[in-house]
Amino acid sequence: MISLLKIEIFKIFKKPRTYIAFAVISLIIILIQIALKFGGKEYVGLMMSGMGDSFEEIPTKIVLNGYLVCFIILNLLLIHIPILVALVAGDAIAGEANMGTLRLIASKPVSRIQLLIVKFTASVIYTLMLLIWVAFLALIVSIALFGVNWLGVPRELQFNVMESDDVLWRYALAFCFAAIGLICVAALAFMLSVFSDNSIGPIVVTVCVIIVFTILTQLQIPFYDETIKPYLFTTHMLGWKGFFYVKAVDGVTQKGSIENLSAILKSAAVLIGYTAVFLGIAFWYFKRKNILS
Amino acid sequence: MSSIIDARGLTKSFNEITAVDDLTFTVKEKGVYGFLGQNGAGKSTTIRMLLSLIRPTKGEIKIFGLDLSTHRKEILQRTGAIIEKPDLYKYLTAVENLKLFATMSGLKLNRKLLIDKLEKVGLAERADSKIKTYSQGMKQRLGIAVALVHNPDLIILDEPMNGLDPQGIADIRHLINHLSKDEGKTIFISSHLLSEMEQVADSLLIIHKGKKIAEGNMNELLNPEQSRIEVETRSAKELELLIKQTAWANKIISANGSKIIMQMKREEVPVFIQQIAEMKQDIYSIHKKNSLEDYFLSLTSH
Amino acid sequence: MKKMFIIILACCMVSELLAQTPQELVNKIKAKLEKVNDYTARGKLKTNVVFIKAPIASVKVYYKKPDKMKIVNENGISFIPKGSVNINLAKFLSAAGNYEIVDAGKEPVTGLRILKLLPTDENSDIVLSTLYIDEKAELIKKAKNTTRDNGTYELEMTYGKYATYGLPDKVIFSFNTKDYKLPKGVTFDYDDGSEQKPDDNLKNKKGKVEITYSEYLINKGVDDAIFK
Numbered sequence: 001m002i003s004l005l006k007i008e009i010f011k012i013f014k015k016p017r018t019y020i021a022f023a024v025i026s027l028i029i030i031l032i033q034i035a036l037k038f039g040g041k042e043y044v045g046l047m048m049s050g051m052g053d054s055f056e057e058i059p060t061k062i063v064l065n066g067y068l069v070c071f072i073i074l075n076l077l078l079i080h081i082p083i084l085v086a087l088v089a090g091d092a093i094a095g096e097a098n099m100g101t102l103r104l105i106a107s108k109p110v111s112r113i114q115l116l117i118v119k120f121t122a123s124v125i126y127t128l129m130l131l132i133w134v135a136f137l138a139l140i141v142s143i144a145l146f147g148v149n150w151l152g153v154p155r156e157l158q159f160n161v162m163e164s165d166d167v168l169w170r171y172a173l174a175f176c177f178a179a180i181g182l183i184c185v186a187a188l189a190f191m192l193s194v195f196s197d198n199s200i201g202p203i204v205v206t207v208c209v210i211i212v213f214t215i216l217t218q219l220q221i222p223f224y225d226e227t228i229k230p231y232l233f234t235t236h237m238l239g240w241k242g243f244f245y246v247k248a249v250d251g252v253t254q255k256g257s258i259e260n261l262s263a264i265l266k267s268a269a270v271l272i273g274y275t276a277v278f279l280g281i282a283f284w285y286f287k288r289k290n291i292l293s
Numbered sequence: 294m295s296s297i298i299d300a301r302g303l304t305k306s307f308n309e310i311t312a313v314d315d316l317t318f319t320v321k322e323k324g325v326y327g328f329l330g331q332n333g334a335g336k337s338t339t340i341r342m343l344l345s346l347i348r349p350t351k352g353e354i355k356i357f358g359l360d361l362s363t364h365r366k367e368i369l370q371r372t373g374a375i376i377e378k379p380d381l382y383k384y385l386t387a388v389e390n391l392k393l394f395a396t397m398s399g400l401k402l403n404r405k406l407l408i409d410k411l412e413k414v415g416l417a418e419r420a421d422s423k424i425k426t427y428s429q430g431m432k433q434r435l436g437i438a439v440a441l442v443h444n445p446d447l448i449i450l451d452e453p454m455n456g457l458d459p460q461g462i463a464d465i466r467h468l469i470n471h472l473s474k475d476e477g478k479t480i481f482i483s484s485h486l487l488s489e490m491e492q493v494a495d496s497l498l499i500i501h502k503g504k505k506i507a508e509g510n511m512n513e514l515l516n517p518e519q520s521r522i523e524v525e526t527r528s529a530k531e532l533e534l535l536i537k538q539t540a541w542a543n544k545i546i547s548a549n550g551s552k553i554i555m556q557m558k559r560e561e562v563p564v565f566i567q568q569i570a571e572m573k574q575d576i577y578s579i580h581k582k583n584s585l586e587d588y589f590l591s592l593t594s595h
Numbered sequence: 596m597k598k599m600f601i602i603i604l605a606c607c608m609v610s611e612l613l614a615q616t617p618q619e620l621v622n623k624i625k626a627k628l629e630k631v632n633d634y635t636a637r638g639k640l641k642t643n644v645v646f647i648k649a650p651i652a653s654v655k656v657y658y659k660k661p662d663k664m665k666i667v668n669e670n671g672i673s674f675i676p677k678g679s680v681n682i683n684l685a686k687f688l689s690a691a692g693n694y695e696i697v698d699a700g701k702e703p704v705t706g707l708r709i710l711k712l713l714p715t716d717e718n719s720d721i722v723l724s725t726l727y728i729d730e731k732a733e734l735i736k737k738a739k740n741t742t743r744d745n746g747t748y749e750l751e752m753t754y755g756k757y758a759t760y761g762l763p764d765k766v767i768f769s770f771n772t773k774d775y776k777l778p779k780g781v782t783f784d785y786d787d788g789s790e791q792k793p794d795d796n797l798k799n800k801k802g803k804v805e806i807t808y809s810e811y812l813i814n815k816g817v818d819d820a821i822f823k
Contacts, residue, residue: 003396010393014384050646050777054770054802056666056675063672075783100380104439107344107376108397109369150650150671154777156784161649161672218779229786238785245787251643251803253650263787290307291346 008122066143090202239267303352327494373445379436644802
């Protein structure tokens with residue numbers, strides 16, 4: 001199985017689109033960092049606008065530090081990173097069918113289940129590598145460019161601040177959670193890939209699903225809030241932010257606290273559940289699929 | 294000789310269309326087994342069922358005496374195949390492709406061994422070129438190298454000569470003969486090129502609209518009691534007039550231009566040839582007209 | 596009994612005669628505050644506002660007579676209420692210039708002397724200031740100021756070892772908070788079920804900022820450049 005996995009990872013990293021994905025995300029992050037370096041004051045102004053003018057202006061260089069820049073980047077990439085994950089996962093089976101190689105590999109002495117396992121695992125490895133790269137650029141490079149300071153997290157109805165030595169562990173957990181969310185996206189794209197003979201379909205459908213579900217997640221329509229929103233996986237994909245929502249006593253942030261850890265764990269469980277369902281469907285269908293391509 | 298492939302009552306339906314209907318056939322060990330049928334007859338569907346790419350609606354398949362549905366891995370470890378034109382990974386080189394498929398077949402081959410295998414199909418010099426730079430013939434040869442990389446006992450070739458030039462076709466023919474006669478492989482080959490099949494196949498299976506219409510040894514199928522011969526002469530009409538004065542008059546099928554076609558029992562042919570030689574007409578050639586094409590068209594034209 | 600009554604009455608009359616006038620009291624407080632030419636103080640700033648969760652920040656407070664004041668956060672994010680320069684009463688008392696003082700008696704529970712100051716300068720930031728003064732200690736314990744542009748706020752002072760300079764150990768600054776809301780399309784919040792809805796308890800609440808001073812360096816000199 002390891003040698004098969006090596007083959008799949010080899011194939012992914014031999015394709016130009018893999019490097020295009022890394023290059024695109026790097027470019028986007030660098031552009032955001034440049035924009036914030038030169039126009040960060042306006043963004044910070046927008047962020048702090050919720051307070052009205054109750055307080056004195058906090059110097060931009062304190063608020064706009066590496067930790068906040070990383071948070072902003074991750075916020076702005078809510079759709080982009082899943083698209084790049086879908087680009088590879090959606091190609092896993094459909095791409096082989098499109099190329100005509102599926103019939104070759106499916107007639108090799110490797111069970112269909114084994115084939116799917118190694119292909120999905122390779123997609124997951126790519127996803128994790130992409131996420132690690134994003135973490136490096138968004139966090140490490142931002143810290144190098146903007147320094148560290150306390151992190152202020154603007155929420156819709158409150159503003160949470162945490163000390164600089166109370167931030168890194170949150171990012172570590174947030175990235176772990178983001179990995180779960182992105183693996184769920186990969187599983188969706190992978191499942192659609194099994195049904196298709198052309199990788200464009202699964203990629204486009206996955207992206208559309210994410211966009212539509214994200215819009216539904218963010219719309220404040222009580223009908224949706226009570227019916228479908230709790231079940232949308234995009235609602236739960238935002239769980240990484242929960243690590244930056246703190247508890248307070250008399251307005252004072254409790255260091256090391258998480259406002260609602262059980263909600264985050266529940267979201268993680270929902271995402272894992274969705275992943276299992278998507279993969280279950282993929283495996284069930286592929287085992288029976290007539291390979292006609 | 295034991296049977297390599299044993300298919301019983303093989304049926305495949307796609308919704309309301311029955312692509313393969315109750316097909317039963319046996320492929321004996323060693324030799325070349327030709328699989329013929331018109332477009333849409335069910336050849337590719339049958340081959341895909343043999344390779345477990347398609348699940349049969351009904352019927353069973355045994356290969357090497359093992360049930361395909363339960364011993365798929367063991368069977369495929371001893372089977373190599375080209376299905377239609379061999380699509381390989383265009384963004385990889387020949388060596389990378391070969392190594393990849395070797396690994397999937399459970400082999401760990403170093404570069405030298407891989408180059409040796411490419412040498413056998415004449416691709417060693419282009420071993421490190423990406424497949425997207427290959428011609429159709431080169432891709433076909435690489436496909437064969439991939440099918441043979443793990444030294445299988447059974448080789449299934451679906452239309453292997455499609456898209457090849459005459460030299461390419463000749464190369465494939467020689468390779469098939471070599472694998473069959475020199476290496477003792479069993480080859481199951483489907484092709485539209487009946488003239489080529491006639492040259493390589495030992496046995497035939499012909500299907501039409503998903504059903505078997507003929508199966509057997511090539512010589513037996515193509516040499517029925519009645520033989521058809523074509524005589525080339527200076528004037529077919531003149532020869533026809535002479536033959537009509539003999540007992541062979543009712544054996545004339547047609548006489549046009551320089552060719553006259555006769556049909557008679559196989560054992561009568563030598564006598565007939567002797568007698569027309571005595572007619573002192575210019576005879577340029579005498580050919581057997583019992584070709585595979587004739588046989589095939591006679592079976593499938595209605 | 597009658598003698599006792601006369602003595603008590605006499606004492607009251609004397610104490611009335613000896614009670615300071617509002618102007619005298621204000622002048623005494625002003626004089627105390629004016630002993631301080633400058634100071635640099637270290638403190639801890641705690642924010643207690645319904646929509647803010649923030650750690651306690653370490654701050655440095657700089658003051659230079661007559662009206663220069665700056666609160667600087669040494670590290671991190673701190674929320675300094677607007678108009679906080681008015682936390683400095685010396686600045687107010689000296690910069691306000693002329694004002695009318697109205698004696699509003701004493702606060703029943705605490706016994707603090709209540710004086711209302713109305714600046715005569717029409718351009719003054721503060722339009723009304725109500726001071727609650729510990730007459731005996733000559734210290735302002737509480738101040739309620741209504742400003743022209745920044746609403747009404749309250750100051751509550753607690754004194755310790757710097758009482759002789761009129762410098763508090765602790766100041767609690769209370770003010771009315773505005774509604775806090777950011778568009779969801781900007782924040783993309785994660786709904787963890789904890790967030791309050793906008794109509795619950797977030798509107799028009801009072802916020803508090805508390806500064807607890809750990810030390811003052813008084814009259815050691817403060818560079819003007821700090822206030823730029």
